[in-house]
Amino acid sequence: MVGKHLKRLYLALTYIFLYAPIMFLIIFSFNSEKFSSKWGYFSLKWYSTLLSDDRILTALYYTVLVAIVSSIISTIFGTITAIGIDKMKKGIGKKTILSVNNLPVLNPDIVTAVSLMTLFIFFKVPFGLITLIIAHVAFSVPYVILSVLPKLKQLPTDIVKASLDLGATPSYTMRKVILPQIKPGIMAGFLFAFTMSIDDFVISFFNTGSNVTNLSIEIYSMARRGISPEINALSTLMFITILILLFLANGKDLFKKERKNENY
Incomplete structure (x- = not known):
């Protein structure tokens, strides 16, 4: 007791x-x-001030835009790559690819940031929204792969063969058999990429242009002259939004379980 x-x-x-x-x-x-x-x-002074602060609202717009776009692209690339890795035969090739995938995860952010910045400079890519999205995709894809791979390993070994033997085409098998089974891993990877993108500062700082900024860079610039309480208001609104989304998602799952139990 x-x-x-x-x-x-x-x-x-x-x-x-x-x-x-x-x-x-x-x-x-x-x-x-x-x-x-x-x-x-x-x-409610700081909430009203926040709604009239174009600088912070612009930073919020770019933060959400980059997070959504980079998360979608990362989830697509990461899921396809994870399926390819899962289908590889066990051996040194597969181990090498997994080790290479883990490098961006284990690397300090500053190394990834400077590497990407050097790459953009070498290819003379103008810094701005495009380079920011590419940078976020580059560091998000490995996390998506690591989220999807465990779900692929849980699939029955002969499920694809069974689907093909029953007359399904490879594309139909992918859409109706594999993807629904690994959907939780895909969603986890998307949320991971989305959260990492919103939270990132170092990679964003080195790979954005003067005309594009996100919240992390904006808050960093504010720190030199003092953080405005508007950031407290913005953080509160973001926290409450995420909390509501979590409650809605969990409530939906509970509702489905209750209906399933009632049917039985």
Whole structure:
């Protein structure tokens, strides 16, 4: 009994440690004062200021745009590559490709950022939105591959042969048999790529142009003269949006399970 209470206490302390900073951020987004060291009164001042700040809204636009586009491209490339790797015979070739895939994951961000920047300079590609998207795709694809491969390994070994023996074409087998089975891994890879893209700073900083900026770069530039409480308001809105999406996704799964149980 004591052990159970200790486990619950450790769990509660862990969650407090993880989410206390976010809770403070949310609270001070409603502070009328500019500095968090002093509490004035409850106010929506910074939310209204945020909606009229074109610079931050532009950075948010590019952040979301790059995250969505790069995540979609990364998920497509990563899924196709993972299927190809899974179909390879076991041997030194497959191990080499997996090791090469792990390099961007293990490499420090600064190495990947400078490497991509050097590549763009060598091919004389003008820095801007295109180079930013390409850079985000480059570091996101390995994570998608690592998310999809475990799901491919869980597939029954003869499921493709069985589908083809029953008269299905290879493209139909891919669309109706393989992809539905590995869908959770594909979605996990997409979300991973999306989160990494929004969170990234180093690679974005080295591979964007002067006319394109995202939130991480904008916040970094603000840090020199002091972070505006508008960022607290923006972070609060982003956190609440993600929280609602998680509740909707989990609620949908629970609703499906309940309906399935009722049918039985």
